[in-house]
Amino acid sequence: MKAVRAAVALVALAIAPSLLAQGSTADEIAKYRAALQDGNPAELWEGRGEALWKQQRGPKNVSLERCDLGLGAGVVKGAYAQLPRYFADADRVMDLETRLVWCMVTLQGYTEADAKKNPFGNGNDRKSDLEALTAYVTSESRGVKMNVPMRHAKEAEAYRVGEKLFYFRGGTHDFACATCHSEEGKRIRLQDLPDLTTAQGAQKAYTTWPAYRVSQGELRTFEWRLYDCFRQQRFPELVFGSDAAIALTMFLARNANGAPFDAPAIKR
Ligand code: HEC
Numbered sequence: 001m002k003a004v005r006a007a008v009a010l011v012a013l014a015i016a017p018s019l020l021a022q023g024s025t026a027d028e029i030a031k032y033r034a035a036l037q038d039g040n041p042a043e044l045w046e047g048r049g050e051a052l053w054k055q056q057r058g059p060k061n062v063s064l065e066r067c068d069l070g071l072g073a074g075v076v077k078g079a080y081a082q083l084p085r086y087f088a089d090a091d092r093v094m095d096l097e098t099r100l101v102w103c104m105v106t107l108q109g110y111t112e113a114d115a116k117k118n119p120f121g122n123g124n125d126r127k128s129d130l131e132a133l134t135a136y137v138t139s140e141s142r143g144v145k146m147n148v149p150m151r152h153a154k155e156a157e158a159y160r161v162g163e164k165l166f167y168f169r170g171g172t173h174d175f176a177c178a179t180c181h182s183e184e185g186k187r188i189r190l191q192d193l194p195d196l197t198t199a200q201g202a203q204k205a206y207t208t209w210p211a212y213r214v215s216q217g218e219l220r221t222f223e224w225r226l227y228d229c230f231r232q233q234r235f236p237e238l239v240f241g242s243d244a245a246i247a248l249t250m251f252l253a254r255n256a257n258g259a260p261f262d263a264p265a266i267k268r
Pocket of ligand 1 (some may be wrong): 093166175176177178179180181188191192194196204205206225226229230232233248252265
């Protein structure tokens with residue numbers, strides 16, 4: 001009996017410090033994140049994106065300054081806070097990345113394949129114009145309240161499909177987005193898993209993408225975030241600009257309505 005009690009005490013001792021460490025680790029991560037906010041390299045992407053926006057490019061040698069992001073031709077300020085949305089000219093709900101590709105094709109004369117061939121960059125070897133343009137456009141919504149519309153039937157449909165996808169379980173592990181993202185306080189190693197089913201959780205997550213990822217030295221867009229979570233979910237590769245990507249974005253963006261947009265941010 002004594003031995004058992006001693007063993008229990010030993011186990012308790014072994015657990016106690018690790019519990020303590022967990023609390024202080026979270027605190028330390030919070031401090032690290034706060035320290036990072038001071039200088040955000042995302043500004044480099046924003047600057048390059050603005051230059052790309054204004055530069056005459058493509059087979060037609062025109063800039064993107066007449067691109068309609070939903071608030072009228074050339075209006076960038078606040079546009080991202082109202083995306084995704086339905087665009088009559090394309091007869092489709094589009095997120096920002098898809099709309100940028102659309103403008104590169106219709107205004108600048110790129111083929112669709114060319115416009116979206118490099119959605120995610122890889123250091124200095126392979127810079128992504130789409131990431132830079134996304135950084136610039138989103139930065140022009142900083143501080144603007146999320147206000148994603150749901151007037152058009154196709155907007156409502158995209159939201160419903162996004163919601164379905166969020167709860168759809170499948171793949172080798174039978175995971176859904178909800179498996180990892182529908183409870184407070186879940187964690188994988190040191191990463192908090194946000195509960196995306198609450199308004200507060202969706203708001204905090206959605207309004208802080210794009211983000212400069214310190215661990216990757218890259219600015220990452222929301223489409224990248226979804227792409228990487230599909231991978232974590234062991235789902236087939238998410239196709240850039242696909243209806244599935246746009247529907248999931250619609251679901252989370254709309255749920256973030258009312259919160260001020262606050263990106264490009266910086267994350268670990
Ligand atoms: C196997 C677990 C897992 C699954 C399944 C999963 N994710 Fe994630 N998700 C993560 C991890 C890990 C992170 C990164 C957390 C970090 O780096 O701080 C994350 C981050 C996110 C974020 C950013 C949160 C933030 O505050 O920055 C969003 C949005 C997101 N996931 C959406 C989704 C969606 C939509 C799906 C379904 C297509 C999904 N996730 C499926 C594990 C998962």
